Amino acid sequence: MIAFILRRLLTLIPLLLGITMLVFILMSLAPGDFLTPVKAQRDVPQELIQAIEIEFGLDQPWYVQYYKWLGNVLQGNLGHSWAYKLPVADLIGQRLWTTFLLSLCAFVFSWVIAIPLGVLAAVYKDSIFDRIVAALAYTALSIPEFFLALVLVFFAAQTGWFPLGGATSLDYEFMGLWAQLLDRAHHLILPTVALGIGSIASIMRIMRANFLDTIAAEFVTTARAKGLGEASVMFKHVLRNAINPLISSFGFAFSGLLSGALMVEIVLQYPGLGQLMYQSILREDQFVVLASVMMGCFMLVLGNLLADILLARSDPRIRLEGKR
Amino acid sequence: MGSKFDGKCSKMIGVLSGALAVFWATSCNQPAKIERPEVIVAPVPVDALQVEFASGEFGANIIETMAGDIATVNPLVNESAAGSLVIGRILDSLTTLDTNTGEVIPNLAKSWEISADNLQYTFYLRKGVHWSDGHPFTADDVLFTWSTFFAKKIDSLTGAVACDANGQPQYRYNSRSTFGQRINGREPQLEKIDDHTVRFTTPEVYAPFLLFGGGVELLPRHILNSAFEDGTLMDQWSVETAINQPWQIVGLNMFVLESYRPGERMVFAKNPNYWKVNPAGQRLPYVNRVITKIVQDVNSSNVAFAQGLTDFESIAPDNVAWVKRGQARFDYQVLDLGPSNSTNFLWFNLNPGQNEQGQPYVAAHKLEWFADARFRQAISYGINRPGIIRGVYFDRADILHGYVSPKRKFWYNPAVRKYDYLPQRSRSLFLEMGFEYRDGRLFDTQSRPVTFSLMTNSNNGLRVEMATVFKENMASLGIQVDLQFLDFNTIVSKISAAYEYEACMLGLGGGAPDPYAGKDILMTGGRMHFWNPQQLKPATAWEARIDELMRKIGRHTDVALRKSYFFEVQSILAEQQPLIFLVSPKDYTGFSNRWHNIAATPLGGVRWNTESLWAEPNK
Numbered sequence: 001m002i003a004f005i006l007r008r009l010l011t012l013i014p015l016l017l018g019i020t021m022l023v024f025i026l027m028s029l030a031p032g033d034f035l036t037p038v039k040a041q042r043d044v045p046q047e048l049i050q051a052i053e054i055e056f057g058l059d060q061p062w063y064v065q066y067y068k069w070l071g072n073v074l075q076g077n078l079g080h081s082w083a084y085k086l087p088v089a090d091l092i093g094q095r096l097w098t099t100f101l102l103s104l105c106a107f108v109f110s111w112v113i114a115i116p117l118g119v120l121a122a123v124y125k126d127s128i129f130d131r132i133v134a135a136l137a138y139t140a141l142s143i144p145e146f147f148l149a150l151v152l153v154f155f156a157a158q159t160g161w162f163p164l165g166g167a168t169s170l171d172y173e174f175m176g177l178w179a180q181l182l183d184r185a186h187h188l189i190l191p192t193v194a195l196g197i198g199s200i201a202s203i204m205r206i207m208r209a210n211f212l213d214t215i216a217a218e219f220v221t222t223a224r225a226k227g228l229g230e231a232s233v234m235f236k237h238v239l240r241n242a243i244n245p246l247i248s249s250f251g252f253a254f255s256g257l258l259s260g261a262l263m264v265e266i267v268l269q270y271p272g273l274g275q276l277m278y279q280s281i282l283r284e285d286q287f288v289v290l291a292s293v294m295m296g297c298f299m300l301v302l303g304n305l306l307a308d309i310l311l312a313r314s315d316p317r318i319r320l321e322g323k324r
Numbered sequence: 325m326g327s328k329f330d331g332k333c334s335k336m337i338g339v340l341s342g343a344l345a346v347f348w349a350t351s352c353n354q355p356a357k358i359e360r361p362e363v364i365v366a367p368v369p370v371d372a373l374q375v376e377f378a379s380g381e382f383g384a385n386i387i388e389t390m391a392g393d394i395a396t397v398n399p400l401v402n403e404s405a406a407g408s409l410v411i412g413r414i415l416d417s418l419t420t421l422d423t424n425t426g427e428v429i430p431n432l433a434k435s436w437e438i439s440a441d442n443l444q445y446t447f448y449l450r451k452g453v454h455w456s457d458g459h460p461f462t463a464d465d466v467l468f469t470w471s472t473f474f475a476k477k478i479d480s481l482t483g484a485v486a487c488d489a490n491g492q493p494q495y496r497y498n499s500r501s502t503f504g505q506r507i508n509g510r511e512p513q514l515e516k517i518d519d520h521t522v523r524f525t526t527p528e529v530y531a532p533f534l535l536f537g538g539g540v541e542l543l544p545r546h547i548l549n550s551a552f553e554d555g556t557l558m559d560q561w562s563v564e565t566a567i568n569q570p571w572q573i574v575g576l577n578m579f580v581l582e583s584y585r586p587g588e589r590m591v592f593a594k595n596p597n598y599w600k601v602n603p604a605g606q607r608l609p610y611v612n613r614v615i616t617k618i619v620q621d622v623n624s625s626n627v628a629f630a631q632g633l634t635d636f637e638s639i640a641p642d643n644v645a646w647v648k649r650g651q652a653r654f655d656y657q658v659l660d661l662g663p664s665n666s667t668n669f670l671w672f673n674l675n676p677g678q679n680e681q682g683q684p685y686v687a688a689h690k691l692e693w694f695a696d697a698r699f700r701q702a703i704s705y706g707i708n709r710p711g712i713i714r715g716v717y718f719d720r721a722d723i724l725h726g727y728v729s730p731k732r733k734f735w736y737n738p739a740v741r742k743y744d745y746l747p748q749r750s751r752s753l754f755l756e757m758g759f760e761y762r763d764g765r766l767f768d769t770q771s772r773p774v775t776f777s778l779m780t781n782s783n784n785g786l787r788v789e790m791a792t793v794f795k796e797n798m799a800s801l802g803i804q805v806d807l808q809f810l811d812f813n814t815i816v817s818k819i820s821a822a823y824e825y826e827a828c829m830l831g832l833g834g835g836a837p838d839p840y841a842g843k844d845i846l847m848t849g850g851r852m853h854f855w856n857p858q859q860l861k862p863a864t865a866w867e868a869r870i871d872e873l874m875r876k877i878g879r880h881t882d883v884a885l886r887k888s889y890f891f892e893v894q895s896i897l898a899e900q901q902p903l904i905f906l907v908s909p910k911d912y913t914g915f916s917n918r919w920h921n922i923a924a925t926p927l928g929g930v931r932w933n934t935e936s937l938w939a940e941p942n943k
Contacts, residue, residue: 049851
């Protein structure tokens with residue numbers, strides 16, 4: 001098991017190297033650099049631009065910049081943001097939990113709704129309920145997140161029931177603790193819905209399919225034959241076996257916890273990591289972009305690893321080995 | 325198997341939720357952990373400035389939105405408009421600008437003297453002024469601020485001043501002011517006469533010093549000196565400070581930062597040690613807090629105002645019509661402040677150079693057209709500016725005849741050559757150049773069809789529309805224009821480094837109100853001498869004349885003389901049309917009718933006297 005984990009973590013090294021190098025190349029190919037907007041201002045002295053170019057190493061070719069950056073990263077230093085003059089790690093840390101909270105809410109929201117719906121759709125296969133749920137699921141799957149977010153903004157503006165963006169109200173600073181919690185929850189509703197709806201549909205469809213497969217298995221017939229009640233058969237035997245493949249999708253969901261909310265954050269003006277990343281890409285604030293990309297990649301590998309471990313724990317037929 | 329998994333699983337959920345709870349608690353309680361120090365409120369300064377506006381009621385809050393977030397509160401680092409706005413509320417300067425007349429007036433310097441040779445400026449600081457944390461403000465703070473600009477980098481091995489490849493000393497902290505405050509590459513000197521007097525000596529006569537040097541935002545020595553010494557000055561006053569220790573950001577202006585949540589909101593509280601008083605001798609401002617919601621763009625900011633959610637707002641010209649609809653319902657008004665500082669213009673690439681492959685930047689025959697002043701004049705006569713104003717801006721802009729927006733009344737030369745929409749005049753100018761018309765198409769002397777490409781930035785909708793009108797105007801002159809809508813960064817690298825384009829339409833906004841601030845645009849060798857940047861010597865006689873006049877504008881302190889020089893610069897530009905000016909959008913500002921002492925000025929809008937604005941306190 002430990003050998004397996006080590007192996008997985010080792011594959012992360014070439015992966016991160018390749019991805020970061022790609023980001024460096026792409027950013028050097030993109031027109032302009034961090035200083036371009038500064039150059040477009042009328043009262044910036046030429047000497048200052050040159051001095052900063054040297055300071056940031058922007059006068060060097062991309063591979064020299066990459067080499068230097070890599071050296072710093074190996075010493076545990078992700079670099080300083082050029083725009084914020086802050087260590088990148090601190091900058092990400094500031095916004096980490098806002099995004100984490102949103103992703104977690106969306107995660108819980110989608111799983112709590114999707115699993116019962118999937119089970120019910122399977123149990124009442126081909127009923128009118130199953131059809132309606134299927135139709136809704138296909139609709140939800142076909143609406144892109146950002147569009148749903150736009151529709152929700154419109155909804156909030158028309159009804160006034162929900163705040164238009166932000167994570168807290170203007171007078172948040174002057175509220176009591178409970179009012180603050182409620183205020184945050186109120187602000188979380190729309191982003192959670194926008195982010196969660198799509199995965200409800202997909203998780204529900206997977207759940208339904210697995211459930212149907214398992215219902216047809218022989219051990220189910222055995223359970224019924226030994227006289228167990230239908231509820232006990234469905235929820236004790238079928239559900240537990242059917243949920244396995246969902247653990248793999250859990251891995252993917254985990255990887256999106258910190259980086260999956262970009263679109264929704266931008267459209268709904270939710271002040272999390274997504275906005276920071278987006279701004280950094282627009283600004284070409286190199287090290288912030290790199291750290292965000294690395295984080296996304298790391299979370300993906302970690303999520304898959306976690307899913308594999310959970311899978312091995314829940315299903316003794318699966319073995320994790322260091323070597324094949 | 326099931327029960328085993330369940331056990332693990334619930335344990336894991338327990339751990340996870342426990343961790344989450346800790347996470348929540350730590351995140352929520354963070355600001356409370358670090359103690360906010362007690363602020364000492366010093367007595368009202370002896371030299372307090374008494375404002376003339378009638379006394380009002382204390383205690384109201386301003387609610388507003390700000391388009392875009394800050395990246396830092398450090399004035400040495402900041403490059404964003406949002407950052408400048410925030411810093412400008414906290415920090416203050418020796419001199420400032422009268423928003424009515426455009427003159428330099430006393431601010432933290434109560435008066436000054438200029439020596440007979442126009443080289444020495446002695447500033448007398450207001451006595452008894454304290455920083456927002458209660459620490460006294462003295463000449464040392466002024467000296468400290470300037471030393472951050474010009475401190476030299478010390479080589480750690482030799483202990484001597486580090487030099488660059490050209491033998492020039494390197495600076496320790498490269499900021500805009502480091503290079504911008506030098507006068508022709510030389511630093512002004514300053515000395516402390518006593519605690520409340522500082523004297524600057526400029527290396528040569530430098531007319532805009534009072535505005536540029538006096539306008540420097542002063543930094544608190546008692547807060548920043550240790551960071552200055554240990555080399556971390558540029559990392560100070562970051563957003564981290566703004567989030568966790570906003571009281572560290574100490575200033576002399578009327579507000580201090582109370583809290584900041586990135587991407588969400590800033591709260592400013594009044595500076596308890598501010599140095600302006602009302603006629604009753606009470607310390608200003610009247611406003612208790614300014615609560616600023618951070619939004620992504622000007623449009624969402626305008627929407628918030630139009631729904632009656634905010635107190636003040638500057639309104640984009642294309643949004644005015646619908647914002648005005650809420651005036652009665654939400655009890656606000658929208659004021660027309662007249663022409664803005666923003667200018668829109670186009671120019672032809674007159675750069676005769678070639679790229680690394682030996683290809684000329686502009687094809688030789690096209691360069692020949694562009695370089696002929698008659699060609700540029702003909703184009704200018706062919707642009708339907710009133711049509712742009714009607715069709716693109718819905719009458720919310722003014723024709724721009726020259727380099728200076730009419731907003732800068734004092735420096736604006738109204739008597740320059742004007743280019744009304746006269747397509748007939750364009751055609752006769754082309755014919756005069758030896759061009760000819762065949763089937764409505766224009767051909768040059770060698771029978772080549774006249775055609776060129778024009779690029780502009782795709783993210784500016786109004787400019788894209790203007791370019792489209794321009795294309796149609798040119799089509800009716802028999803000229804084919806190919807429009808290229810490009811990413812802003814691509815345009816900047818084309819006009820400042822690659823030089824491979826034929827014509828470009830852009831705009832400029834803001835900028836310092838002294839004509840010498842335009843030296844990088846107007847003077848040969850300037851970085852933004854758009855039509856032919858960074859020339860070694862002037863390519864034409866008129867460019868040489870502009871250089872000469874601009875040098876005089878820098879060196880003469882006599883206002884009337886400077887004005888006459890600058891008027892001539894404007895006349896030359898209008899005659900030669902190296903930049904073909906189009907229109908200037910109007911400025912609009914909106915404010916809630918609950919505010920008193922509103923006195924709109926063309927340069928300052930309605931917020932220039934924020935210290936005197938008051939309203940009935942919010943519930």
